[in-house]
Amino acid sequence: MSTETGGNGDGPMPPTHITLELSVDGDVWIVTDEETGVTTQGETREEALEMLDEAVVLRKGEAGEPVTDDDLREWGIDPDTVPDEAGGPDTPWYDADEE
Numbered sequence: 001m002s003t004e005t006g007g008n009g010d011g012p013m014p015p016t017h018i019t020l021e022l023s024v025d026g027d028v029w030i031v032t033d034e035e036t037g038v039t040t041q042g043e044t045r046e047e048a049l050e051m052l053d054e055a056v057v058l059r060k061g062e063a064g065e066p067v068t069d070d071d072l073r074e075w076g077i078d079p080d081t082v083p084d085e086a087g088g089p090d091t092p093w094y095d096a097d098e099e
Helices: 045-059 069-074
Strands: 018-022 029-033 039-042
Touching: 018 045, 029 045, 039 045
Parallel strands: none
Antiparallel strands: 018 029, 029 039
Protein backbone atom coordinates (compact mmCIF):
# COMPACT_ATOMS: atom_id res chain seq x y z
CA MET A 1 0.00 0.00 0.00
CA SER A 2 1.33 3.46 -0.85
CA THR A 3 0.04 6.82 0.24
CA GLU A 4 0.72 10.46 -0.45
CA THR A 5 0.76 13.09 2.26
CA GLY A 6 0.16 16.78 1.88
CA GLY A 7 1.74 19.76 3.55
CA ASN A 8 0.66 21.83 6.50
CA GLY A 9 -0.27 24.96 4.59
CA ASP A 10 3.28 25.80 3.54
CA GLY A 11 2.70 24.47 0.05
CA PRO A 12 2.47 20.94 -1.28
CA MET A 13 4.82 18.32 0.09
CA PRO A 14 6.35 15.72 -2.20
CA PRO A 15 4.53 12.37 -2.13
CA THR A 16 5.56 9.96 0.61
CA HIS A 17 5.51 6.29 -0.36
CA ILE A 18 5.04 3.71 2.36
CA THR A 19 4.22 0.05 2.69
CA LEU A 20 1.70 -0.95 5.35
CA GLU A 21 0.91 -4.57 6.12
CA LEU A 22 -0.52 -6.72 8.88
CA SER A 23 2.00 -9.02 10.56
CA VAL A 24 1.81 -12.76 9.86
CA ASP A 25 0.24 -13.42 13.26
CA GLY A 26 -2.19 -10.52 12.76
CA ASP A 27 -1.17 -8.79 16.00
CA VAL A 28 0.51 -5.64 14.66
CA TRP A 29 0.64 -3.39 11.62
CA ILE A 30 4.11 -2.96 10.10
CA VAL A 31 4.84 0.21 8.14
CA THR A 32 7.96 1.24 6.17
CA ASP A 33 8.88 4.61 4.69
CA GLU A 34 10.30 3.69 1.29
CA GLU A 35 12.53 6.80 1.00
CA THR A 36 14.38 6.37 4.30
CA GLY A 37 13.93 2.64 4.87
CA VAL A 38 12.61 3.38 8.38
CA THR A 39 10.28 0.63 9.62
CA THR A 40 8.09 0.59 12.70
CA GLN A 41 4.90 -1.00 13.95
CA GLY A 42 1.75 -0.39 15.93
CA GLU A 43 -1.24 -2.29 17.28
CA THR A 44 -3.51 -0.33 14.91
CA ARG A 45 -2.92 1.17 11.47
CA GLU A 46 -3.25 4.65 12.97
CA GLU A 47 -0.70 3.92 15.69
CA ALA A 48 1.75 2.42 13.17
CA LEU A 49 1.48 5.53 10.95
CA GLU A 50 1.96 7.86 13.94
CA MET A 51 5.03 5.88 15.02
CA LEU A 52 6.40 6.10 11.47
CA ASP A 53 5.92 9.88 11.37
CA GLU A 54 7.92 10.25 14.59
CA ALA A 55 10.64 7.80 13.53
CA VAL A 56 11.17 9.47 10.13
CA VAL A 57 11.39 12.94 11.68
CA LEU A 58 13.97 11.68 14.17
CA ARG A 59 15.89 9.81 11.43
CA LYS A 60 16.08 12.96 9.34
CA GLY A 61 17.30 14.99 12.33
CA GLU A 62 14.29 17.30 12.17
CA ALA A 63 13.42 16.82 15.86
CA GLY A 64 15.00 15.88 19.11
CA GLU A 65 18.11 17.07 20.87
CA PRO A 66 21.62 15.84 20.10
CA VAL A 67 23.10 13.46 22.66
CA THR A 68 25.97 15.05 24.58
CA ASP A 69 28.98 13.41 26.19
CA ASP A 70 27.42 14.24 29.58
CA ASP A 71 24.25 12.39 28.53
CA LEU A 72 26.31 9.33 27.61
CA ARG A 73 28.19 9.39 30.92
CA GLU A 74 24.88 9.69 32.80
CA TRP A 75 23.68 6.54 31.00
CA GLY A 76 26.92 4.71 31.88
CA ILE A 77 28.42 4.88 28.39
CA ASP A 78 32.00 5.97 27.73
CA PRO A 79 31.78 8.78 25.11
CA ASP A 80 35.12 7.69 23.63
CA THR A 81 33.56 4.38 22.54
CA VAL A 82 30.71 6.01 20.58
CA PRO A 83 31.35 6.95 16.93
CA ASP A 84 30.62 10.55 15.89
CA GLU A 85 28.52 9.42 12.92
CA ALA A 86 25.58 7.05 13.08
CA GLY A 87 26.19 3.71 11.45
CA GLY A 88 24.14 0.72 10.52
CA PRO A 89 22.93 -1.74 13.11
CA ASP A 90 25.37 -4.37 14.32
CA THR A 91 23.23 -7.34 13.35
CA PRO A 92 23.98 -10.37 11.19
CA TRP A 93 21.01 -9.76 8.88
CA TYR A 94 21.85 -6.11 8.13
CA ASP A 95 23.90 -5.53 5.00
CA ALA A 96 25.14 -1.93 4.63
CA ASP A 97 25.96 -2.59 0.97
CA GLU A 98 22.24 -2.86 0.21
CA GLU A 99 21.53 0.79 1.15
